[in-house]
Amino acid sequence: xxxxxxxxxxxxxxxxxxxxxxxxxxxxxxxxxxxxxxxxxxxxxxxxxxxxxxxxxxxxxxxxxxxxxxxxxxxxxxxxxxxxxxxxxxxxxxxxxxxxxxxxxxxxxxxxxxxxxxxxxxxxxxxxxxxxxxxxxxxxxxxxxxxxxxxxxxxxxxxxxxxxxxxxxxxxxxxxxxxxxxxxxxxxxxxxxxxxxxxxxxxxxxxxxxxxxxxxxxxxxxxxxxxxxxxxxxxxxxxxxxxxxxxxxxxxxxxxxxxxxxxxxxxxxxxxxxxxxxxxxxxxxxxxxxxxxxxxxxxxxxxxxxxxxxxxxxxxxxxxxxxxxxxxxxxxxxxxxxxxxxxxxxxxxxxxxxxxxxxxxxxxxxxxxxxxxxxxxxxxxxxxxxxxxxxxxxxxxxxxxxxxxxxxxxxxxxxxxxxxxxxxxxxxxxxxxxxxxxxxxxxxxxxxxxxxxxxxxxxxxxxxxxxxxxxxxxxxxxxxxxxxxxxxxxxxxxxxxxxxxxxxxxxxxxxxxxxxxxxxxxxxxxxxxxxxxxxxxxxxxxxxxxxxxxxxxxxxxxxxxxxxxxxxxxxxxxxxxxxxxxxxxxxxxxxxxxxxxxxxxxxxxxxxxxxxxxxxxxxxxxxxxxxxxxxxxxxxxxxxxxxxxxxxxxxxxxxxxxxxxxxxxxxxxxxxxxxxxxxxxxxxxxxxxxxxxxxxxxxxxxxxxxxxxxxxxxxxxxxxxxxxxxxxxxxxxxxxxxxxxxxxxxxxxxxxxxxxxxxxxxxxxxxxxxxxxxxxxxxxxxxxxxxxxxxxxxxxxxxxxx
Numbered sequence: 126x127x128x129x130x131x132x133x134x135x136x137x138x139x140x141x142x143x144x145x146x147x148x149x150x151x152x153x154x155x156x157x158x159x160x161x162x163x164x165x166x167x168x169x170x171x172x173x174x175x176x177x178x179x180x181x182x183x184x185x186x187x188x189x190x191x192x193x194x195x196x197x198x199x200x201x202x203x204x205x206x207x208x209x210x211x212x213x214x215x216x217x218x219x220x221x222x223x224x225x226x227x228x229x230x231x232x233x234x235x236x237x238x239x240x241x242x243x244x245x246x247x248x249x250x251x252x253x254x255x256x257x258x259x260x261x262x263x264x265x266x267x268x269x270x271x272x273x274x275x276x277x278x279x280x281x282x283x284x285x286x287x288x289x290x291x292x293x294x295x296x297x298x299x300x301x302x303x304x305x306x307x308x309x310x311x312x313x314x315x316x317x318x319x320x321x322x323x324x325x326x327x328x329x330x331x332x333x334x335x336x337x338x339x340x341x342x343x344x345x346x347x348x349x350x351x352x353x354x355x356x357x358x359x360x361x362x363x364x365x366x367x368x369x370x371x372x373x374x375x376x377x378x379x380x381x382x383x384x385x386x387x388x389x390x391x392x393x394x395x396x397x398x399x400x401x402x403x404x405x406x407x408x409x410x411x412x413x414x415x416x417x418x419x420x421x422x423x424x425x426x427x428x429x430x431x432x433x434x435x436x437x438x439x440x441x442x443x444x445x446x447x448x449x450x451x452x453x454x455x456x457x458x459x460x461x462x463x464x465x466x467x468x469x470x471x472x473x474x475x476x477x478x479x480x481x482x483x484x485x486x487x488x489x490x491x492x493x494x495x496x497x498x499x500x501x502x503x504x505x506x507x508x509x510x511x512x513x514x515x516x517x518x519x520x521x522x523x524x525x526x527x528x529x530x531x532x533x534x535x536x537x538x539x540x541x542x543x544x545x546x547x548x549x550x551x552x553x554x555x556x557x558x559x560x561x562x563x564x565x566x567x568x569x570x571x572x573x574x575x576x577x578x579x580x581x582x583x584x585x586x587x588x589x590x591x592x593x594x595x596x597x598x599x600x601x602x603x604x605x606x607x608x609x610x611x612x613x614x615x616x617x618x619x620x621x622x623x624x625x626x627x628x629x630x631x632x633x634x635x636x637x638x639x640x641x642x643x644x645x646x647x648x649x650x651x652x653x654x655x656x657x658x659x660x661x662x663x664x665x666x667x668x669x670x671x672x673x674x675x676x677x678x679x680x681x682x683x684x685x686x687x688x689x690x691x692x693x694x695x696x697x698x699x700x701x702x703x704x705x706x707x708x709x710x711x712x713x714x715x716x717x718x719x720x721x722x723x724x725x726x727x728x729x730x731x732x733x734x735x736x737x738x739x740x741x742x743x744x745x746x747x748x749x750x751x752x753x754x755x756x757x758x759x760x761x762x763x764x765x766x767x768x769x770x771x772x773x774x775x776x777x778x779x780x781x782x783x784x785x786x787x788x789x790x791x792x793x794x795x796x797x798x799x800x801x802x803x804x805x806x807x808x809x810x811x812x813x814x815x816x817x818x819x820x821x822x823x824x825x826x827x828x829x830x831x832x833x834x835x836x837x838x839x840x841x842x843x844x845x846x847x848x849x850x851x852x853x854x855x856x857x858x859x860x861x862x863x864x865x866x867x868x869x870x871x872x873x874x875x876x877x878x879x880x881x882x883x884x885x886x887x888x889x890x891x892x893x894x895x896x897x898x899x900x901x902x903x904x905x906x907x908x909x910x911x912x913x914x915x916x917x918x919x920x921x922x923x924x925x926x927x
Contacts, residue, residue, distance in 0.1 A: 272307040276339030282346045288380055292325055292348055299323050302342065313342075324383035325349060327413075349381035353417035362423045363470070368396055373419075381413065390421070401474035402426060404496075404506065424504035426471045432509045433459055436491070442511060452514055454488055455545045461571065462486065464667045465508060471496070476508075478669065483512075486570070488542050490515040517541040527832075530590060533557025547571070560590035560647065571666070578666040582678075583655040589687075592816045593833030594874075595646045597882040601700035605647075605688045608640035609696040609710055618707045637707055639698070644689040646697050646713060648816055652682025656727065674731040680752070684816070685720045686713045693719035699881030711876025715814045718760035725754035735774065739902060740849075740857075742799040746772045746927070754811075764811030772803040772927045782858075783851035798850045803927040809839040815875040821865040821888070824920035828863055829890020829911025831918070836886070837879050838867025845926065849896075857896040861907075861926075864889035888912055896925070 280296045283289040300316040302308040308316075313331060321329045328347035333340050355373050357364060372389050376382070390407045397405035404426025411422045434442045435452030444450055460466075462482040464475050480492055491513040496506045522536040537553040548569050555562040569581040595603035611620075612635050620637035631638055656678025662668040686694050695717050699709045715721045729750035735741040752766040777798045781787050785795030807819055818837035822830030826843065843865035851857050866887030871879040879886070892909030907920045 270309050270311060272309060274307050274339040275302055275304055275342060276336050277304050277341040278302060278344065279341065280344050280346065283348065286348060286380075287351075288348075292346070292380070295323055295325060296320055296344055296346060300344070320344065320346070322384075324385065325380060349383070350413060350415055350417035352376050352379060352381045352419065355419045355421065358411050358420055358422045359425075363400075363402070363425060364393065364396070364423060368393070372396075381417065381419065386410070386419070393421075397425070401472040402470055403473045404471045404504075406504070427505050428465055428467055428469050428471050428508050429499050429502065429505045430467050430507050431460060431463060431465065432507055434509060434511050436493075436511050436513045438513070440491075440493075440511070440513070452512065453545045454512075454514060454542060454547070457573070458486075458488075458545065458547045459483065459510065459512065461666070471506060471508070478667070482667070486547060488515055488517060488547060489513065514542075527557070530555065530560045530562070531558025533560075546573070559645070560588065562586070562588040562590075564588075576664050576666060577659050577662060580658040581655070582658065583653065585653045586682075587649075587651040589647055589649045591645050592648050594816060594818055594820055594837040594878055595697070595882075596833065597700075597884065598831040598834060600882060602645045603697050603699060603878055603881065605642045605644055605686070605694040605713075606639050606696040606698050606710065607642045607688075607694070608638070610638045611707055612637050620705045620707050620710065622705065639696075639705070639710065641698075642688050642694070646694075647687045647689065649685045649687055649691075650682050652680070652723075654678060654680040654682070654727075670734075672732055672734055674733070676727070676729040676731075678727045680723065680725045680727060680754075682723050683720060684714070684723060684814070695719040697876070699878070709881065711815070711878075713815060713876075714760065715762040715812060716760050720760060721814060722757055722761040723754055724757045724761065725752045727752045737797075740797060740898065740925075741774050741801075742797045742849075743774050743776045745774070746770075754813075762812045762814060764809060764813040764817070766807065766809055766813070766817070768805070768807035770803065770805040770927070772801060775800045777848070777850075779848075780850045783853060785851065796851060798848075801847045801849065801927070803845045804843070806842040807840070813839065815878060818874045819867060820879075820884075821867065824905075824907070824922040825926055826863070827865045827888050827890050827911065828861070828892060828907055828920050828926075829909040829914075829918055830888050834884060835865060835888045836867040836871065836884060837874055838870030838886070839873040840870040841865065841867045847926070849925075852895075855898045857898060857903075859894040859896060859905075859907075860892075861894065861909075862889070862891040863909075885912075890918075892917075894920075 278297070278300070280293045283292055286292065299319040299322075301312060301319075302316055317329060317331055320326065325348055326346045327349050328345075330343075330345040332343040332345060334343065335341075352373065355369050357369075372392050376385060376389070386409075390409060393407045394405060397403075397407075402425060406424045406426070407421055408424060409419070409421035411420045413419050433452075433456055435450045436442050437444075437450055442450055463479045465471070465479055476494065480494070483489055483492055489512050493511040495509045495511070497509055499505045499507060518538075518540045520536075520538050522534070524532070524534050526532050533555050534557070535553065535555045537551060539549070539551040541547075541549045543550050546569075548567065550568075551564075551566040553562065553564045553566075555564075563586065565585045567581075567583045572579050572581055591602070610633060612633060614634045615637050616635070618637070620639055621631065622638075623640050656676050658674060658676045660668075660671040661673040661675060662671050686697075688694055695712060695714060696710055697713045698705070698711075702709060727750060729748065732745065732747040735744035735746055747770065749769045750767070754762060754764050754766075756763045777800050778786070778796065780798060781796075783796055786798075788794050809818065815837075818839055819841040820833035820836035820838075821827050821841060821843060822834035822836075823832035826832075827835060843863070845861065845863045847859050847861040849857060849859045864887075867879075869886060871877055871884075871886055888911055890909045890911040892907055894905055894907035896906075897904045902924050905920075905922045905925065907922075908917050909920065910917050
C-alpha cells in the first residue's frame with residue numbers, strides 16, 4: 126500500500142538538502158496534503174554584528190522578543206590576565222585567599238612564585254558581541270516546549286560561495302531539527318547555538334515561516350571571510366613574520382574558522398613559551414576585516430619594575446618591629462647581574478641565567494622570585510627578588526709544605542663583600558722553613574658602571590724565599606758568597622777561599638779570592654702589581670659563552686739577594702768542590718747588583734670553549750701572555766717573558782667502571798670521560814736575571830720530578846696527555862704521561878745553575894692518579910715515575926693539572 130507520509134519522511138531526512146526540498150515541493154504541489162497551523166508560530170530569531178569580532182554569546186528572553194540564552198562562549202575568546210599561571214611556576218594564594226591554581230605536572234627549576242588577581246569580568250581589549258533584536262511580540266502566546274511540525278529547513282546566504290556545498294552540509298549536520306519532524310523553541314535555540322559554535326559563520330539567523338505542510342525554517346548564515354592575511358596590532362612584537370605565515374599556512378585562502386583560529390593562537394603562545402616568554406598571551410582576534418585580514422593582539426608580559434627585599438634566616442622580610450630587613454649589599458650590585466630590566470619582556474630563560482649569575486657571586490645563600498601582576502596594567506608584572514645574604518667573611522689557618530718555603534704555617538683573613546660592593550679582599554701571612562710571605566690582595570670583579578664587565582685586581586706583597594732554580598732535592602743548593610774577587614792578571618781560573626792552605630795574604634792582582642757564607646741564596650721581593658681583566662663581550666656584560674678574555678697590567682717590585690741573616694749579597698757559588706774555580710761562581714742579580722728593580726707591563730689573552738669549568742670533557746683552552754720589563758735605572762734589567770698554553774679535550778667512552786656508564790633502559794648516562802692533551806712553552810728574551818728563568822717538574826709540570834728538578838733554562842716546552850674517567854661516586858681516576866725540556870737553554874741562564882746542580886735538561890714521566898670531586902673542586906692525588914727510574918713520586922694538588 127502506498128504510504129505517502131512515509132515517502133515524505135524519507136525525503137525530508139535525505140542527506141542531500143536540495144533533494145529534500147525538491148521532494149517536499151512535489152508533494153505540496155499535488156494538493157493532497159494540508160495542515161492547519163497558527164498564523165504565526167515563530168517570529169524571526171537572528172544574530173548579527175556590525176563588524177566581526179570575537180563573540181561572547183549572551184541572550185535573554187522577555188515577553189516581547191526571542192533571544193538565545195547564555196549557552197556557550199566563543200572558542201576564540203581569550204580572557205586571560207598577563208599574570209596567569211606560568212608554566213613551571215609555583216603559584217601562591219591570591220589576595221582573597223582562594224587558590225589561584227597550580228601546575229603539578231612539571232616542577233619549577235627556579236624558586237619562583239606568582240600571585241594572581243581574580244580574572245576581570247571582561248577583556249577591555251575586546252567588545253562584546255550581542256545578537257540583534259528581533260520583532261517584538263513574536264511568540265508571546267507560544268509555550269517554549271510546544272512541539273511544532275517542521276516541513277522544510279533551508280540554508281540561505283551561501284549562494285556563489287566557493288565552499289557553498291561544504292558549508293551547507295556543516296549547517297545541516299550541526300542542527301538536530303529535520304524536515305518531517307518537530308521541534309520546540311528550546312531545541313531551536315540549541316540548534317542556533319550549535320551552528321554558530323562551528324566557527325564558520327559571523328552571523329546566523331533562523332526565520333520560521335508558516336506553510337501548507339508545516340513550518341519552513343530559513344537558516345540565514347553569513348560565512349566568515351576567506352583568510353588572506355594575519356597581522357599583529359603591535360608593531361614591536363617579537364613574533365616573526367615567518368612563524369605567523371607557517372602557523373596559518375593551512376588556512377590560507379580558506380574560509381576562516383574560529384575554532385581552528387583558536388588552535389592557531391595556542392600554537393603561537395607555544396612558540397613564545399619555547400623562546401622563554403612564558404607570560405606572553407595572544408589575544409584575538411582584535412578584528413577581522415571583510416577582506417579577510419585577521420588582526421591579532423599580543424601581550425608579551427613586560428616587567429614594570431625589579432624590587433629587592435632582603436630576608437633573614439627564616440625567610441622573613443621584616444624584623445620584630447615590622448621594619449624591612451636591611452641588607453649589606455648595595456642594590457646596584459644585585460641589579461647589574463640581571464639582564465631583566467624594567468620595561469623588558471619577561472623571559473624565564475633569561476631569569477634563570479640571572480639567578481645563576483647572582484648565585485655565582487657567592488654573596489647570597491638563597492634567592493626567591495615572585496611575579497606580582499599590576500592590576501591597573503594588564504600584561505605587566507613586578508619582579509620581586511627575596512634575597513638572603515651569605516656569610517662573606519672568613520678567618521682560616523693551616524700547615525703545609527712547598528718547595529719554596531718548606532714546611533710552613535699560614536693565617537689568612539678574607540672578606541668577599543667589602544662595603545657591600547662585592548669587593549674581595551684577602552690578607553695572608555705565611556711563615557715557613559725557608560721563607561715568609563705577607564700578601565694583601567684586592568679584587569673588584571666588576572668595576573661599577575662599566576658596560577664591558579671589566580675586573581680589577583691588585584696585590585701588595587713582601588716575601589722571602591729560596592728560589593727553586595737554586596735548589597736541588599738531593600744535593601747541596603746554590604750558596605751565597607760574602608766576598609768575591611776575580612784578579613785581572615790571574616793566569617788561572619783557580620779561586621781561593623780564606624780557609625785554603627794557600628791562604629793568608631794574596632796578591633789581588635793575580636789571585637782570585639772569595640769568602641764563603643755557606644747559606645742558601647734567598648730572595649726578598651717587595652712590591653705590587655695590578656691588572657685589568659675584560660671579557661671580549663662586545664659591550665654585553667651578560668653575554669654567555671664568552672670565548673676570549675684580555676688582560677693588561679703593571680708590575681713593580683724590588684728583588685734583593687740575601688743570606689740567612691738578611692744581609693745583601695751579589696754573588697753565589699755552586700756546591701763545594703775539591704778545587705774551586707771561577708766557573709763555579711756567578712752574579713745572582715742583574716749587573717752583579719745585590720738589588721734589582723723589575724718594572725714591567727703584562728698583556729694576556731685567554732681562549733675558552735670548555736663544556737665545564739671544573740671537569741671539562743670537550744673543548745679547548747688556550748692562553749698567551751707577554752711581560753715586557755723595562756730598565757728604570759741601575760740594576761734594573763730589560764727583558765721579555767712570553768708564554769703560551771693550549772689544551773684540547775676529546776669526549777671518550779672506553780671504560781665502563783662507573784655505574785652511570787652502564788645505564789638501565791630509560792636512565793640517563795652519567796659517564797664523563799675524556800682524553801686530554803696540553804702543550805705549553807715559553808721563552809725569555811733580553812737580560813733576564815737567573816732567578817727569572819724557567820724550570821720544570823712538580824705536580825703542575827713533569828709529575829715524576831720534584832719541583833724545578835729539570836732546567837732551569839731561558840726556553841722550555843712541555844707536553845702532557847691524560848685519560849680521565851669516573852670510578853664510583855665522587856671518585857675518578859686518571860692515567861697520564863708528561864714530558865718536558867728546556868731545549869738546551871741551560872747555558873743561556875747566567876751562571877748556568879742547572880749545570881752546577883747537575884739537573885737534567887729534559888725529562889718524562891708517567892703515572893696514575895685518584896681524584897675526589899668535592900664541592901671545593903677536584904682534589905688530586907698522584908703517583909708518578911720519572912725517566913724509568915726505580916723511584917716513584919707522590920703528588921697532591923687542588924684541581925686538575927690543566
